[in-house]
Amino acid sequence: EVLLVESGGGLVKPGGSLRLSCAASGFTVTNAWMSWVRQAPGKGLEWVGRIKSKTDGGTTDYAAPVKGRFTVSRDDSKNTLYLEMDSLKTEDTAVYYCTTGFRWGQGTLVTVSS
Amino acid sequence: DVVMTQSPLSLPVTLGQPASISCRSSQSLVYSDGNTYLNWFQQRPGQSPRRLIYKVSNRDSGVPDRFSGSGSGTDFTLKISRVEAEDVGVYYCMQGTHWPPAFGQGTRLEIK
Secondary structure: OOEEEEEOOEEEOOOOOEEEEEEEEOOOHHHOOEEEEEEOOOOOEEEEEEEOOHHHOOOEEEOOOOOOOEEEEEEOOOOEEEEEEOOOOHHHOEEEEEEOOOOEOOOEEEEEOO | OOOEEEEOOEEEEOOOOOEEEEEEEOOOOEOOOOOEOEEEEEEOOOOOOEEEEEOOOEEOOOOOOOEEEEEEOOEEEEEEOOOOHHHOEEEEEEEOOOOOOEEOOOEEEEEO
């Protein structure tokens, strides 16, 4: 069975950093295009960033609000996707989901507040 | 960036009746490979999103056949032939043709 399990969310002060993890099972992250999508409390869905499969170059792309502050990466040996978030702002407060498009994790809540 | 506009934003429906959600994009969603990367997602209360439809009209595995997608270019529609109680939630269209991918604002379906 394909599963995605996010972790690493929590409360962080503005300007702080946090690393989210997304452990995958049932498939190999190396071979998949994977993305992070966020949802602010009571709001809609917003794409954050993605990493292409290794065969498609493994490159990353980011939405404008997070470009230069967030980094998507993966550890093939751990079959895990990451989202490194730096210089966090209050407007980054959201539930963060990892997804293959079809499969979604349960999400992890990030709260940026002083 | 491409803007996705859904209507209506709120959709009260009687059980057993059909429902329809419209989604319009600010640019054509036909990609250079000839495909149209328009997806539909369902988010039930308290749950993660679930993809229902990909590339306009292809149902994902496990999705009931009462859900159907149609459209082309910039105009797309999600239809539910007979609404059931488990269909309550928010529905989002999403384009994956142009970077960045973009979601519509969401349509909240409720039982009347």
